[in-house]
Amino acid sequence: MLLLLLVGVGALAVFVGGVNRAADQQERDRISTQSLARAKEALIGYVAMRQDPERPGDAPCPDNPTDGNYDGTQDAPCGNNPAAPRLGRLPWKTVVVGAATTVTEGLGLDIVDGYGERLWYAVSRNLVDPAGVAQFNPLLLTALPPARRPWITVRDSLGNVVSNRVAAVFLAPGISLAGQLRSGATPAAGQYLDDFVVAGVNYSNADADDCLDGTVCVTVASRTGEDFILAPRSGTFNDVMAFVTIDExxxxxxxxxxxxxxxxxxxxxxxxxxxxxxxxxxxxxxxxxxxxxxxxxxxxxxxxxxxxxxxxxxxxxxxxxxxxxxxxxxxxxxxx
Ligand SMILES: [Ca+2]
Ligand SMILES: [Ca+2]
Ligand SMILES: [Ca+2]
Known part of the structure; x- marks a missing residue:
């Protein structure tokens, strides 16, 4: 009788533990999804409200490791070659730049994902390259290269294109997975963002090479743009993503x-x-x-x-x- 009771209590504990873990995961996902939505909304407002000496359509650069830190402020310029600086952490902090002006940079949004990690952010070169996109107006929607740079591509877990008109991507990196190490001042994107293989092609959310995964871009002119993949949570993938298209x-x-x-x-x-x-x-x-x-x-x-x-x-x-x-x-x- 006592043995039966003990087995019963043990089974209950395992069951309750499983329910708690599921509820915990659900709550973390809710926070991540909410943070991504807030980041998207803030970026849309930021881009639309730019004023002289910038222009509506100008986006902030990501906060990347090139200056030796992740301090929450953008690292500009990022419209130039090579491509790497256009993926980094979301520039969440607001700073005033220029002594004689009141131009502000950054999204003014102190947010993290469900695991307390800062969000990541990738931006199309079209939004950070005034030299490459001489005029930012609705004609850009139908412009073709070389009048514009490539947009970002987002794929689903089957490798299908969800959108190839993406202006910016927001990523909640989640908890570190096996093989990822986030110690030091500036861990690289690959310590946070994950890869997913479809039909032999390794789609990477971290590569930032401005070239569609599974293809080769020999010259700067042949670059096809960044791509990102949405995939189910697993032991090797846990990025959660939101994106905004140029049409939005x-x-x-x-x-x-x-x-x-x-x-x-x-x-x-x-x-x-x-x-x-x-x-x-x-x-x-x-x-x-x-x-x-x-x-x-x-x-x-x-x-x-x-x-x-x-x-x-x-x-x-x-x-x-x-x-x-x-x-x-x-x-x-x-x-x-
Ligand atoms: Ca930085
Ligand atoms: Ca991740
Ligand atoms: Ca990629």
Whole structure:
């Protein structure tokens, strides 16, 4: 009888232990997923709200080991060759740069994943290479190389492309796996991010070579861009990922620019016949420098002295402006 009782208690303990572990895993996953969502939201806001001397569309560089630390601030520039600095830790800390300006860098987001690890971040060269992408506007959505660099590719666990229009990737590295060592000031990406083999191709979340896994990019011009893989948790893989596409980002940038135009219409009443009638020097420099005044990018229509609308290339939304009582109100229909 006593033996039966002991066996019963033992079995219960094993069962409860298993339930606790599952609940613990679930809670850690919840924290990781939530942190990734917050990082994505913060980056979209950061990119859309850039102002002179930057431009909407500029993203921060990752925090990488090239300066000898992971201090939470970006290590810029990163639009140049080689590719490695475009994968690193999320630049979560906000810093003010430049003595005479109030330009801030970093996402202002003190977050970690479910295991207390800082998030990792990879960014497409298009968002950090003003020389390679001369103008950042909606025409970039349909531009082809060499007018733009490759976007990032994200694959599922079968190797299928989930998206090849990814602007930035956020990774929760999880707990260290067998063979990973995270001691020292600047452990490399491979101590956090994992590999997954599909049909003989080793897809690596850590390689940062700006070349699609399983292929060879001989020259800088032939580089096909970074790729990342989503795979089930196992003893050799535990990265959790979120990503933002250029289409999501541009929709947010379009709304910001539409707001900028609203502010200009408010002080240019009766509404002008064309955006070109607004004094060029009254716009932020990025507006004209990046072609937002061009008819191929922004279609402005004056309806009457108090009403106007705009459309952006590759966006189905119509933004409408109505003048009343000294204010210009903006509404929009549809989505990009
Ligand atoms: Ca650093
Ligand atoms: Ca990992
Ligand atoms: Ca890769």
């Amino acid at each position: 980002l541009m929709a947010s940038i379009d709304r910001r620019v539409a707001g900028e135009i609203r502010a200009k219409l408010e002080v240019n009443h009766p509404f002008p016949s064309s955006l070109g009638d607004i004094v060029v020097s009254s716009w932020p420099s990025w507006f004209n420098d990046n072609g937002w005044a061009d008819g191929t990018v922004t279609t402005y229509t004056k309806l009457d002295d108090d009403h106007a609308s705009i459309r952006f290339a590759s966006c189905a939304a119509t933004f409408s402006y109505a003048w009343s009582g000294g204010k210009a109100a903006m509404t929009w229909d549809g989505a990009c």
